[in-house]
Amino acid sequence: MPDAQSNVALPAMRVSYEQGSLEEKLLAATWHEQLALWLDEAIRAGAPEPNAMVLATADTQGRPSSRTVLAKGLDERGLVFYTNYTSNKSHDLIATRYASATFPWLVMQRQATVRGTVEKVSAAETAAYWNSRPRGSQLGAWASPQSRVVNDRTVLESALANIQRQFADAERVPVPPHWGGWRIRPESVEFWQGRQDRMHDRLCYRLGRDGWTVNRLAP
Template identity: 55%
Template sequence: MTGERPSPASMRRDYTERGALLEAELAADWRTQFAAWFDEAVELGLPEPNAMIVSTATPEGRPSARTVLLKEYDERGFVFFTNYESRKGSELTANPYASLVFPWFPIQRQVLVTGVAERVSRAETEAYFASRPRGSQLGAWASPQSSVLPDRAAVEAGLAAAQERFGDGPIPAPGHWGGFLVVPETVEFWQGRSSRLHDRLRFVRTGNGSWAVERLAP
């Protein structure tokens, strides 16, 4: 059928045949390279191309991971939003080191990021919150994210309380809710190839603030 999206299997075959990531073809900076790959993932119709695995750890080094949606990226780094009192929010407040993984499996690509998370400005949080659907705004007030609840009824009660509180009026961003910016120290671009001899090129921030490129063994 005209306009039908290619199947994941056909995309895998295509990228296996021509997939390569060579130093001579790499963009001059990680942001330009990420934009090229991200745009291609969007154009190919991958589901949730902005989904990323965010890994954090407690001060004692106990790790945790979850999938979060990337909301913005620029030369500063990668931005997502959450409840600051959630598990990831609490862990990043106590131990700001984080890693991100963009798992674009159908096209045999990954982007892996390590860096330090910092809170975005309140103005940036409020601007993004105002753009969210009303239901999502109410949810930010209704849910004590990551807290233990007795049952589903507690979730519904929280939503009802938020609806009663705000009625049909505007909903401000909660003080306990906002954005994190992950400032990268490394950004690795992983391209799958046959025989598991994949290409792995990594941008590494150097001591003077510039970036070096390293090739990693597959």
């Protein structure tokens, strides 16, 4: 039987959020400018992996999955990350064409959440990012059958060794046909700033028929 006292401290764990506030008049004109601003502030604050975001997807039966990925592109079109197109996350995205991603900047008592439809990025955009990756990461993308069951670690190590031999004489490692980028095209982007007494600031950009509006949400 599990130790009944193992989680005894969880109910008592609390942090008083007192680092800042968020006012409508201080927001950037667009969601992507505001997100870029907060990303820059997270970098300067020394937040670990400031471009890390928790990506949530769901399958056709509505069963959710979440995992941490790295944002690798941001502009007025949306937010981009790269992955294996045969992975579980890509299967979900192909089926539903919808995703949510949250940046948890805990050190700043902030988070930002982007929700919207998804699309694959162009082959040219994928190639440009691929060419910026370390060679080891490129080889790993070729070697890993992402999300599939493998018997043990040696299967992965053997696959990587085979790929290293395959491209040993290649100056450039090509983009795998099963690998590329996804872009989340936001329908809503929420910026959350922790406040005292759990009266947090939540400001949300929402896309409607007449363009973007900003609303304050109750915490």
